[in-house]
Structure formats: structure tokens, C-alpha cells
Amino acid sequence: MLKQTPLNAAHRDMGAKMVDFGGWDMPVNYGSQIEEHHQVRRDVGMFDVSHMLVVDVAGDDVRGFLRGLVANNVDKLTVSGKALYSCMLNADGGVIDDLIIYFMTERWFRIVVNAGTADKDVAWMRQQAAGRALTITPRRDLAMIAVQGPNARAKVWDAIPGSQTATEAMRPFNAVEFEQYFIARTGYTGEDGFEVMLPVAEADAMWRHLADLAVKPIGLGARDTLRLEAGMNLYGQDMDETTNPLESGLAWTIDLKSERDFIGKSALQSRDIDFQLVGLVLLDKGVLRAHQQVNTKHGAGEITSGTFSPTLQLSIALARIPLGIAPGAEVTVTVRDKQLKAKVVSYPFARHGHSLIA
Amino acid sequence: MSIPADLKYTASHEWIKTNADGTITVGITVHAQDLLGDMVFVENPVAGRTLTAGEECAVVESVKAASDVYAPVAGVVVAANSAVENAPESINQDAYSAWMFQIQPDNLADVDSLMDAAAYQALIESEAH
Structure with missing residues (x-):
């Protein structure tokens, strides 16, 4: 029920x-x-x-x-x-x-x-x-x-x-x-x-x-x-x-700056950071979806959220990819049997009625 | 929900129209587009591609989800509708006009074994429960 x-x-x-x-x-x-x-x-x-x-x-x-x-x-x-x-x-x-x-x-x-x-x-x-x-x-x-x-x-x-x-x-x-x-x-x-x-x-x-x-x-x-x-x-x-x-x-x-302790703090301080969350915009036609593989020159990552953006009229995504890939870089995303081209961007993509992607 | 009596249907929600020249035209049903919501991407098979019955041969994507479209019968693709690729929302507006691709079936009699409108109606009703 x-x-x-x-x-x-x-x-x-x-x-x-x-x-x-x-x-x-x-x-x-x-x-x-x-x-x-x-x-x-x-x-x-x-x-x-x-x-x-x-x-x-x-x-x-x-x-x-x-x-x-x-x-x-x-x-x-x-x-x-x-x-x-x-x-x-x-x-x-x-x-x-x-x-x-x-x-x-x-x-x-x-x-x-x-x-x-x-x-x-x-x-x-x-x-x-x-x-x-x-x-x-x-x-x-x-x-x-x-x-x-x-x-x-x-x-x-x-x-x-x-x-x-x-x-x-x-x-x-x-x-x-x-x-x-x-x-x-x-x-x-x-x-x-x-x-x-x-x-x-x-x-x-x-x-x-x-x-x-x-x-x-x-x-x-x-x-x-x-x-x-x-x-x-x-x-x-x-x-x-x-x-x-x-x-x-x-x-x-x-x-992590203040002296204050909180649950999970010491664990976070001891963990390596290898990935970053970035924005993607799809340059080819199609729709990015969660769990699709992102291929970069520093290795593979994964889309965590992807959709078609009604404001931008193209597909956008959040993706967890290796560090060292900066905004502007081109990556590929494996969609079914194809490698689609996407661009790394900083996000948000749109707010207050407007696109924020150049 | 309208289910035209002159078309055939599959359990995977394609509609099939038999043309005078012996080819068939394929699209997805009003019910299918209703399940998927606003369409934003269509990928059709290229003309000349040989299909087996039930083969994944096209993709429709809504804002919400991607869905495969299957070949209703074996045959060769003779045409793909680029208009629907350029305007995926036309499927939402009129699913039975917004055809996706045409096939020259290996055996036109295969179409006869697909569901008629009454059988498809019964299928939709059974899926709703």
C-alpha cells in the first residue's frame, strides 16, 4: 500500500x-x-x-x-x-x-x-x-x-x-x-x-x-x-x-576548517579524493542518463544524474569523473553502442529563468 | 484512448500499418507515448538495414526515460522519418501520424499474426491492473 x-x-x-x-x-x-x-x-x-x-x-x-x-x-x-x-x-x-x-x-x-x-x-x-x-x-x-x-x-x-x-x-x-x-x-x-x-x-x-x-x-x-x-x-x-x-x-x-568535531569528520580527513562532480552538456544528439560511463583522458567516470534540459534545449548531466579534467574539456559518454561527445562545464546550468552555459 | 482499427499492434507498443506497395510503416502507440511523457529524442534505423523480428532497432527518449523500439517482423528498412527525429514532440501530438520507419517485410503474411486493435486494447487493460 x-x-x-x-x-x-x-x-x-x-x-x-x-x-x-x-x-x-x-x-x-x-x-x-x-x-x-x-x-x-x-x-x-x-x-x-x-x-x-x-x-x-x-x-x-x-x-x-x-x-x-x-x-x-x-x-x-x-x-x-x-x-x-x-x-x-x-x-x-x-x-x-x-x-x-x-x-x-x-x-x-x-x-x-x-x-x-x-x-x-x-x-x-x-x-x-x-x-x-x-x-x-x-x-x-x-x-x-x-x-x-x-x-x-x-x-x-x-x-x-x-x-x-x-x-x-x-x-x-x-x-x-x-x-x-x-x-x-x-x-x-x-x-x-x-x-x-x-x-x-x-x-x-x-x-x-x-x-x-x-x-x-x-x-x-x-x-x-x-x-x-x-x-x-x-x-x-x-x-x-x-x-x-x-x-x-x-x-x-x-x-573542515573549524576545531569543531562532527560525525564522519575524521573519516573524511583520512580518505583520498580522486574524483570530482562536474557538469556535462551533450554536444551530440541524445539524452544523458544516470550510470552511463564517462570516458576522460584520466580514466572513466560515471553520470550520477542526467536529463534533457528544457531551458537549454539539450541534454545535461552531473557526473563523477577523475580529478584534473577542467571545464571546457571534451569527454565522451558511452550511450548504448555509441560514444557521444560532451563538454565539461561548471554548474548550475540555469537559474532564475536563464541559461548559465555560454 | 483511441486505438485505430486499421492498424496492427505489438506487445511492445508499436503500431504497424500495411501500405499498398507491400511495405509496412511503424510507429509507437498513443499508449506508449503516454507512458513515456514528453519526447525529446528519436533514433531510427538506417535505410538498408536488415532486421529480424523482435530486434531492437530504434530508440525513443522522453525527458523521463529511454525506450527501445522493436522490429515487428523481419525485413529490410526502406525509409526512416527524419521529420520525427527533428521534432520528437510530434509523437506526443499525434502518435499515429508520427511514423518512425518503414520496412519491406521478408514475408508480408507475418503482419497478419500481430495483434489487432481489440487484442491490443485488451493488453493495455490487463497491464493497467
Whole structure:
């Protein structure tokens, strides 16, 4: 039996094609995935991300607990509402999950984790919190709707009276509590917008209200092409427990400079780094896909995520390839019986409606 | 979902039209393109290639996934539709017009053994359960 979000009926009413997404019955599209993609880059769309899990960590010295739990440094969070992207590592330095941490008060931090890893994450957090005066609370009583695109904030302000005053001055990667809502200026598309957490009982009405305001529903298909164009990693594809985050384009999120110790730090410091995550654009016709082999002058690598980019109108990918291959280099990718030419590029590929690839 | 009565079908979701000159025209069904979503790439076999029945001979790729297209019967490729390669989305728009390639079958009677519209309809319904 697939798990359902509180918006399941609304998706079906809106003509969604539903798929099994890691045990969740989720909309992959409501028609054309490419049109949904453009809708978000050019105007506004909404995503049901209620399958992801909100976890509240509350009690004594939450900050001290998180300092050791995650690889990025929560001491960067000094102002209430500020968000931080981080990996949570195991003792070997493998990635248990990537997550966003919102600092609210010294006694309350909110964490949003991936759907497929949620149970594992909560169990790990509780194990690490043993003996501390902390509670770790999964919030399945909250739904989450991501409204994304250049017109996203204005639509949320229309939908939630009073929210404009509360959020207009809020910078990206910040959140605020407003009435029964938790409104975060975060997302997974490379566009401006909000992720709105709200009581499950209100989710269906809010979704339909946003639709009445001409916010189009967007499926997981376009969510994947949007995040890949924006150069954002996907857990389980670009990194997992077996990969080194320093070979997964995540070095910017791992604080090895401070004295602070965290789970996985010593393992990371002792591991060799032989690979890097790069962007690829396909020069030949075709579509790059995960697990295709990349052939470079320094040896073979592998595509971790690949797709057709609706914004660039060509195929793009993230690939883990040997160090020493710089942007601009030409490589080949083995696609079926052919060797297709591709160019190494730095990413993101596209954000805020525009291609970033020359 | 429309399944034209004048075409034949395969379990791998190709449609087959028999032409007056004894060749056949092959494409993928509305059901197939619906499963795959927005088409972005088509690779057809080259004219002159000899195919065995059931052989992988073309590829269609949507944003979501790549899918092989199979030769419905044995024969020789006599034409490939470059228009559909240049505009893969035409398969989404009208799958029964957006043909992919044509074959001169070794034995035209082989086409008779393929599924008719009713059998294909039954197949789709059985796959939905």
C-alpha cells in the first residue's frame, strides 16, 4: 500500500499521472512535464513536497547537538529563521541524508529531510541524542507546499492574507512563523519562492486556493529537471552512504576548517579524493542518463544524474569523473553502442529563468 | 484512448500499418507515448538495414526515460522519418501520424499474426491492473 500525502485527492482531481515514488503515491506530471518546467522558470508553479519530513529538535543545547550531528556548521546560524543546507554523515563519512536546518531559537531547530530516508534519519538522530535532554519530533501533522517561480512570492501573499508584511523583507534561505504557517524562502528549483509548511487539515484547501490564483500544479518530473538545471544534488543519485561527499560536489557544505568535531569528520580527513562532480552538456544528439560511463583522458567516470534540459534545449548531466579534467574539456559518454561527445562545464546550468552555459 | 482499427499492434507498443506497395510503416502507440511523457529524442534505423523480428532497432527518449523500439517482423528498412527525429514532440501530438520507419517485410503474411486493435486494447487493460 503506497503512502499518500494530504493532497492525494487534489492531485487526482487535477489530472495527475501518479507514480510510486519511493513508496509514496505522487504526481509525476499533470500533462506535459516540459510545459510544467517552463511554467516554473517563467511564472509560478506549486509542488506537493509533503512526502518530505519536518523534524523538530527541541530542548537543552540543540545547537551543541547539531554541531556534532551534521557536517556543515550550525554556528553559521546566528539570526532566528536562518537556514543552512548540510549533509548528515555516518562515521565512515558516507552521506546518510542531505537536509535543511532552520534555526528558530536556542531551544528549537527545525530540520527538513528527504522522504526516502526519513525513518532512517529520525532513528539516527535519536540514537545520537541519547542521554541529552532533547526531543526529536517527526511532524507528520504538517504538510508542505513549495511555490516556486518569479511570481511565487506574490501568489503566496495573495493566498495567505497578512503574509506579505511578515515575509516581504525576508532574505533567501530564511524562514518565519506566521500564524499557523511556517514560511521559508527556500526551494529546489533555482527560482525564487517559498516552501510553506501548514497543518495537514488545511493543505487541500490551500492547494485548491493557490490553483484558483492561477498557480499551476507541477509534478516530480519537472521538479527533477528544474533541480538538475539549478545544479542541486539529489540524494540517492548524486550521493549516498557509499560516496564521499567531497567527491560529490558537496565540499562547500562541509566545514573542515573549524576545531569543531562532527560525525564522519575524521573519516573524511583520512580518505583520498580522486574524483570530482562536474557538469556535462551533450554536444551530440541524445539524452544523458544516470550510470552511463564517462570516458576522460584520466580514466572513466560515471553520470550520477542526467536529463534533457528544457531551458537549454539539450541534454545535461552531473557526473563523477577523475580529478584534473577542467571545464571546457571534451569527454565522451558511452550511450548504448555509441560514444557521444560532451563538454565539461561548471554548474548550475540555469537559474532564475536563464541559461548559465555560454 | 483511441486505438485505430486499421492498424496492427505489438506487445511492445508499436503500431504497424500495411501500405499498398507491400511495405509496412511503424510507429509507437498513443499508449506508449503516454507512458513515456514528453519526447525529446528519436533514433531510427538506417535505410538498408536488415532486421529480424523482435530486434531492437530504434530508440525513443522522453525527458523521463529511454525506450527501445522493436522490429515487428523481419525485413529490410526502406525509409526512416527524419521529420520525427527533428521534432520528437510530434509523437506526443499525434502518435499515429508520427511514423518512425518503414520496412519491406521478408514475408508480408507475418503482419497478419500481430495483434489487432481489440487484442491490443485488451493488453493495455490487463497491464493497467
